[in-house]
Amino acid sequence: xxxxxxxxxxxxxxxxxxxVTHAAEAVGVPQPTVSRWLAALGTSLGAPVVIRSGRRxxxxxxxxxxxxxxxxxxxxLEAGHxxxxxxxxxxxxxxxxxxxxxxxxxxxxxxxSRFREHHPSVxxxxxxxxxxxxxxxxxxxxxDLTLVSPPPTDPAFTHxxxxxxxxxxxxxxxxxxxxxxxVRVAExxxxxxxxxxxxxxLRQITDDLCAAxxxxxxxxxxxxxxxxxxGLVAAGLGVALLPHADSPSGLPEIPLTPRAGREIALVWLxxxxxxxxxxxxxxxxLAP
Numbered sequence: 001x002x003x004x005x006x007x008x009x010x011x012x013x014x015x016x017x018x019x020v021t022h023a024a025e026a027v028g029v030p031q032p033t034v035s036r037w038l039a040a041l042g043t044s045l046g047a048p049v050v051i052r053s054g055r056r057x058x059x060x061x062x063x064x065x066x067x068x069x070x071x072x073x074x075x076x077l078e079a080g081h082x083x084x085x086x087x088x089x090x091x092x093x094x095x096x097x098x099x100x101x102x103x104x105x106x107x108x109x110x111x112x113s114r115f116r117e118h119h120p121s122v123x124x125x126x127x128x129x130x131x132x133x134x135x136x137x138x139x140x141x142x143x144d145l146t147l148v149s150p151p152p153t154d155p156a157f158t159h160x161x162x163x164x165x166x167x168x169x170x171x172x173x174x175x176x177x178x179x180x181x182x183v184r185v186a187e188x189x190x191x192x193x194x195x196x197x198x199x200x201x202l203r204q205i206t207d208d209l210c211a212a213x214x215x216x217x218x219x220x221x222x223x224x225x226x227x228x229x230x231g232l233v234a235a236g237l238g239v240a241l242l243p244h245a246d247s248p249s250g251l252p253e254i255p256l257t258p259r260a261g262r263e264i265a266l267v268w269l270x271x272x273x274x275x276x277x278x279x280x281x282x283x284x285x286l287a288p
Contacts, residue, residue: 005074005077006027007037007041008070008074009026009027009070009074010023010024010037011041011059011070012067012071013026013027014059014067015067018053018056019055020035020057041063041066047060048060048062048063049062049063049066091119091121091122092121092122093123093275094122094123094125095122095144095277095278095281096125096143096144097112097124097126097143097144097146097281098127098128098138098146098147099126099127099128099146099147099148100128100129100130100147100201101128101224102202102225103264104126105246107163107264108126111284111285112124115280115281115285118284119277119280122280122281127142127143130197130199130200131148131149131200131204132199133199134146135152135157135267138267138268138269139156139157141269141272144268144274144278145266145267145268145278145281146266146267146268147264147265147266148201148267149201149202149205149262149263149264149265150204150205150263150265151263152265152267156269156270156271157268157269157270158268158269158270159265159266159268160266160286161264161265162264162265162285163263164263164264165243165244165262165264166243166255166260167209167241167242167243167256167260167261167262168241168242168243168253168254168255168256169239169255170230170239170240170241170242170249170251170253171251171252171254172233172235172236172237172239172252173250175239175252177239178252179252181254181255182254182255182257183256183257184256185209185210185213185260186214188210188217189210189214189215191218191238192220192237192238192239193206193217193219193220193238193240194221194222194223194229194233194237194238194240195217195219195223195240196222196223196224196226196229197224200224202226203222205262206240219238220238221237221238230242230251233251234249234251241256243262266282266286268282
């Protein structure tokens with residue numbers, strides 16, 4: 001393969017100029033070497049790839065067919081080389097970042113915009129999904145980094161906590177707990193819950209908090225977005241454990257006692273080296 005690429009480059013140069021000396025100069029090898037390459041290509045095909053035409057050479061039909069294939073192959077290789085160069089450059093690379101839906105409102109836009117102030121040419125591929133799905137994509141090499149909650153315990157992943165959020169009880173207006181200054185999770189054993197589907201981090205945290213309080217939450221409705229969950233609460237369909245709303249929602253929010261929270265962690269594969277652009281973004285995200 002190492003020998004084939006420059007020989008194909010010679011054919012492409014000959015198709016444009018039909019002059020062996022010029023083709024040798026274009027590829028950067030001596031003219032006798034080009035002549036030997038052309039002869040060797042003809043021998044391997046069983047037919048010559050060029051024929052003499054005065055001081056120039058002309059591609060045969062076999063040579064023309066091989067040249068067309070060479071042009072396609074070299075064009076693809078050149079494009080791939082450019083993409084690979086961009087990928088490993090800290091200033092021109094790409095970061096594939098997965099995150100939970102809720103983090104797409106403020107956390108991720110803030111991190112990315114501030115990073116691009118100093119690295120304007122770095123591109124991002126952003127993937128929103130459930131905690132389980134984006135960790136699977138990280139393990140498969142589809143993503144470079146993920147922002148999830150709670151942090152994974154699998155040793156295949158390494159993580160660092162970047163943010164902690166308080167979780168509170170959200171109830172419909174007029175709910176019998178709406179006027180409380182605080183509430184214990186154990187008091188919610190007889191309530192109907194609305195929450196996220198299994199596989200979402202906030203659902204796992206809700207299940208774990210309720211299990212620690214001695215009961216399994218009765219999920220009346222499940223969704224994929226926290227704002228959908230808030231809407232279901234507003235409709236009187238149940239209560240939910242959620243982070244504080246980014247903007248006033250009109251729903252009573254009651255602190256839990258003892259205080260409950262969730263850790264948001266940046267996660268990467270333990271034994272896989274990160275490209276320079278990804279390393280730069282990780283350092284930015286973890287900076288105090």
